[in-house]
Amino acid sequence: AQSVTQLDSQVPVFEEAPVELRCNYSSSVSVYLFWYVQYPNQGLQLLLKYLSGSTLVKGINGFEAEFNKSQTSFHLRKPSVHISDTAEYFCAVSLPGGYNKLIFGAGTRLAVHP
Amino acid sequence: EAGVVQSPRYKIIEKKQPVAFWCNPISGHNTLYWYLQNLGQGPELLIRYENEEAVDDSQLPKDRFSAERLKGVDSTLKIQPAELGDSAVYLCASSLLTSTDTQYFGPGTRLTVL
Numbered sequence: 001a002q003s004v005t006q007l008d009s010q011v012p013v014f015e016e017a018p019v020e021l022r023c024n025y026s027s028s029v030s031v032y033l034f035w036y037v038q039y040p041n042q043g044l045q046l047l048l049k050y051l052s053g054s055t056l057v058k059g060i061n062g063f064e065a066e067f068n069k070s071q072t073s074f075h076l077r078k079p080s081v082h083i084s085d086t087a088e089y090f091c092a093v094s095l096p097g098g099y100n101k102l103i104f105g106a107g108t109r110l111a112v113h114p
Numbered sequence: 115e116a117g118v119v120q121s122p123r124y125k126i127i128e129k130k131q132p133v134a135f136w137c138n139p140i141s142g143h144n145t146l147y148w149y150l151q152n153l154g155q156g157p158e159l160l161i162r163y164e165n166e167e168a169v170d171d172s173q174l175p176k177d178r179f180s181a182e183r184l185k186g187v188d189s190t191l192k193i194q195p196a197e198l199g200d201s202a203v204y205l206c207a208s209s210l211l212t213s214t215d216t217q218y219f220g221p222g223t224r225l226t227v228l
Contacts, residue, residue: 004156032214043118043205043219044157051214090156099169100145100209102217104156 002027002093004105012111015083021076021108023091031093033074034102035065038088047089050074051096061085086112116140118220120206126226132194135223139187139208146183147217148191149205157205163189164211193225201227 007022025031032051036044048059055067065076074091088109092102119138127133139146144165149157160179162170165186174181178197183189193200203222209215 009154036219041221043207043221045219046216049216092156096214099162099164100212100215100217101159101162101170102157104158106154106156 002031002103004091004093004103006091006105006108008108010109012113013081015112015114016080018079019081021089023074023105025072025093030096032096033067034092035076036090081112083112085110118206118208118218120220120223122223123221124224127196128228129198130195133196135191135204137189137206137220140218143208143210145209145211146189147207148181151203151205196227198227201225
């Protein structure tokens with residue numbers, strides 16, 4: 001079975017500082033990897049996804065993530081955050097060839113302070 | 115293009131009462147998902163439809179939960195009777211059929227059971 005661990009439940013950061021949100025996964029087979037963002041009182045929105053190919057994936061809003069197979073990690077990064085990036089971020093996995101069942105981590109709350 | 119629509123956005127009921135949630139997916143998306151999101155947790159899949167067929171309902175508590183997707187478009191999720199522990203956000207998502215297609219989420223229905 002697959003599982004996802006988001007290592008930080010909360011990450012406080014000042015505006016314009018860089019940020020990294022950590023995600024590790026457990027799986028005996030290859031997986032697809034996703035990062036979603038959830039703004040207050042809204043549904044989840046896809047930031048980026050890794051299916052295959054280049055291990056560095058660029059997404060929307062200036063975010064990027066790097067797939068590291070040996071460390072089973074898929075950390076999310078942004079070089080300079082804005083107040084508007086304050087939200088909950090979820091890492092998720094699914095199985096290639098499966099039916100697109102997402103398994104989510106518990107989430108990381110990013111709080112950007114002025 | 116309209117996104118996934120859910121109603122109501124908020125619902126407060128007393129325990130043992132019935133409640134229903136409605137979802138209208140993105141036009142052309144034949145796959146529809148219902149997720150449960152408890153406070154401080156990531157979403158967990160309850161049921162997945164391909165067109166009008168429920169292809170994975172293994173996580174749906176069938177003693178009190180039911181769902182339908184008539185004509186393969188809109189879907190309704192029902193709880194009868196509701197319990198205190200059902201207080202959560204119920205998210206609907208839709209996608210195309212393949213395993214790599216992005217799931218698009220609605221804003222959710224926040225249920226409070228008193």
